[in-house]
Amino acid sequence: MIDEELVRLLTPEGERVAHPEYQSTLSGEEIFGLYRDMVIIRRLCNESTSLQRQGQLALWAPVQGQEAAQIGAGRAMAPTDFSFPTYREHGIAWCRGIPPENMLRLFRAVSNGGWDPQKYRHSVPTIVLGNQALHAVGYAMGIQRDGAEEAAITFFGDGASSQGDTLEAFVWAASFNAPVVFFCQNNQWGISTPSSLQSKVPLYRRAEGFGFPGVRVDGNDVLAVYEVTKRALENARVGGGPTLIEAYTYRMGAHTTSDDPTRYRIDAEVEVWKHRDPVERVKALLVREYEIKSTAFDDVATEADAMALKLREDVLAMSRPDPITMFDNAYASEHPLVDEGRREMVELGISGGTH
Amino acid sequence: MATTTMTMAKALNEGLRRALEKDKKVLLMGEDIGKLGGVFRITDGLQKDFGEDRVIDAPLAESAIVGTAVGLAIRGYRTVCEMQFDGFVFPAFDQIVSQVAKLRKRSDGAFTMGLVIRLPFQGGIGAIEHHSESPEAYFAHTGGLRVVSCSTPNDAYWMIQQAVEHDDPIIFCEPKSRYWEKGEVDLEQAPHGLFDSVVRREGTDVTVIGYGSTVKTILRAADTAATEGVSIEVIDARSLSPLDFSPMVRSVEKTGRFVTVHEAPHTASIGSEIVAELTQRCFYSLRAPGIRVSGYHIPYPPTRIEEDYRPSVDRVLDAVDRVMGFES
Numbered sequence: 196m197i198d199e200e201l202v203r204l205l206t207p208e209g210e211r212v213a214h215p216e217y218q219s220t221l222s223g224e225e226i227f228g229l230y231r232d233m234v235i236i237r238r239l240c241n242e243s244t245s246l247q248r249q250g251q252l253a254l255w256a257p258v259q260g261q262e263a264a265q266i267g268a269g270r271a272m273a274p275t276d277f278s279f280p281t282y283r284e285h286g287i288a289w290c291r292g293i294p295p296e297n298m299l300r301l302f303r304a305v306s307n308g309g310w311d312p313q314k315y316r317h318s319v320p321t322i323v324l325g326n327q328a329l330h331a332v333g334y335a336m337g338i339q340r341d342g343a344e345e346a347a348i349t350f351f352g353d354g355a356s357s358q359g360d361t362l363e364a365f366v367w368a369a370s371f372n373a374p375v376v377f378f379c380q381n382n383q384w385g386i387s388t389p390s391s392l393q394s395k396v397p398l399y400r401r402a403e404g405f406g407f408p409g410v411r412v413d414g415n416d417v418l419a420v421y422e423v424t425k426r427a428l429e430n431a432r433v434g435g436g437p438t439l440i441e442a443y444t445y446r447m448g449a450h451t452t453s454d455d456p457t458r459y460r461i462d463a464e465v466e467v468w469k470h471r472d473p474v475e476r477v478k479a480l481l482v483r484e485y486e487i488k489s490t491a492f493d494d495v496a497t498e499a500d501a502m503a504l505k506l507r508e509d510v511l512a513m514s515r516p517d518p519i520t521m522f523d524n525a526y527a528s529e530h531p532l533v534d535e536g537r538r539e540m541v542e543l544g545i546s547g548g549t550h
Numbered sequence: 551m552a553t554t555t556m557t558m559a560k561a562l563n564e565g566l567r568r569a570l571e572k573d574k575k576v577l578l579m580g581e582d583i584g585k586l587g588g589v590f591r592i593t594d595g596l597q598k599d600f601g602e603d604r605v606i607d608a609p610l611a612e613s614a615i616v617g618t619a620v621g622l623a624i625r626g627y628r629t630v631c632e633m634q635f636d637g638f639v640f641p642a643f644d645q646i647v648s649q650v651a652k653l654r655k656r657s658d659g660a661f662t663m664g665l666v667i668r669l670p671f672q673g674g675i676g677a678i679e680h681h682s683e684s685p686e687a688y689f690a691h692t693g694g695l696r697v698v699s700c701s702t703p704n705d706a707y708w709m710i711q712q713a714v715e716h717d718d719p720i721i722f723c724e725p726k727s728r729y730w731e732k733g734e735v736d737l738e739q740a741p742h743g744l745f746d747s748v749v750r751r752e753g754t755d756v757t758v759i760g761y762g763s764t765v766k767t768i769l770r771a772a773d774t775a776a777t778e779g780v781s782i783e784v785i786d787a788r789s790l791s792p793l794d795f796s797p798m799v800r801s802v803e804k805t806g807r808f809v810t811v812h813e814a815p816h817t818a819s820i821g822s823e824i825v826a827e828l829t830q831r832c833f834y835s836l837r838a839p840g841i842r843v844s845g846y847h848i849p850y851p852p853t854r855i856e857e858d859y860r861p862s863v864d865r866v867l868d869a870v871d872r873v874m875g876f877e878s
Contacts, residue, residue, distance in 0.1 A: 307655060311658070312657050326649050330624065331621060332617075333618030333619060333624070523655075525655050527654060527717035528718065
């Protein structure tokens, strides 16, 4: 890690450090709130992995290790901002108010989305790498035309940083000075592909070549991520144009439940990152600086356990959809081939419904 | 009926102007569409009249033209994207197939992908490689998209407006070899629905179905055939996905013979789809198998020899002779 390039407000030991450009603006109560968010997301993620192992989910994309990057960014967003996620942005979805069970509808394979993206101002998960970066820029161009003080933010990883769409999005955002924030979680691995194969320069430095600022932030420091993202969004909202944020972090788990990271990365690397755990460092700060008692942490753990239990119940209650629903919303209006498919399904007795 | 004569290029221009006037959320985006008016001048003068925020000169990146139009659609805008040439749509293929086609479904209807992707297609202008292709079948094959093609100035004027107003994403195929041909345009009344196929000429012996550039080729063939005593009914498919089979079925039930004509190669083509469907629907009326006249299954040739690749009047007449030859 290139420490001098990194915006950091909290050391891995949970001690505050000064930064010339960024200061934490959060109260103890707010920091405790971020801690709670991270604990809940981690707990829900563990439950989801278990659900997949028990055959209840088709797949799961774990977020462990990236909780600070996502909660810091998600809490920095204003309600009126709009985010464009990948399939791993469970922490962002949580911050947008999306019920956890809705996040799992995709992974339970009962939906291709899972929530109303207009209601939560959080788009549906994008699986094809980088596609969503262009959607965010287009949305931001719409904000400009509406004269609104809003911003779009898009999330992607170090893997997607090699995709043409991501780089085209950089070009367009710069050329049109679009109110958009590019939030790259560099978790070091695109499945088995190391970030060193994606870029020969630190990713945040790419922004300069496109003509807008890039910032590398300690992605395991929720205070720093929050401040860096908040400033980038504020800057975008008032016409300051795009920013690339590289949240330098680590994917502690597998890419997905179908992956086996022991085949391509060494334990020693994982051990190093364990000492940089995003949750533990905030906890250390809360204990030292705000004298939060252990019962408060216990309460959060209990709350997270209860939410995990509810999530499990909700997921198990998600039954196989009526097959006829596959035709819903394929088109906005009547379509003869859709009608033909529906008719056949009813005639063959596959479904009795008429959606 | 207030009609006026104009080229297809001008009709598209006027249609887009009407669309921009009617709805402030309508935007145009593409390469060189502003001051230049597009390489075919379809958007001539529109940026001057509607401003750079609504007629957007795009950086040269097709995936971004479509990808940002998706984001604009989510924000409530209706963007008409211009692909400069058919052969340049492929950088945007991922966005069109992975996102444009699927986002309504994926969002359970929360996102309306009301955008139009204009595609100057087919050959016949003596261009260099990648400027004469017919990629319509790729898009017709994808659920979530609709594909249409105009063949006359009147259709061009109305279909582009209907496409802009429609809530589904539409691949709008424009036969570039017909851009400069004139025809009557009715400025008051749309002649047909956007997804209707229509009979362009009535006949009794053979039904010949085409779209885009080949409609005129077929009409010429029908003139020649008539002098030889063969009566051809000409159908303009117009909507390529979904295909509107009703007029085709009515026609083939009458004639018992049919031929399809397009510039794209025939394997897995619009013609293949029409042959399969009409064989199924009109089996007991058929007096001959349906025959496809098409481009060949090769990369588009150098254009000095493209007229031997594109369906000609002679090749259409040869196919008509073949289906007539099945007479028992």
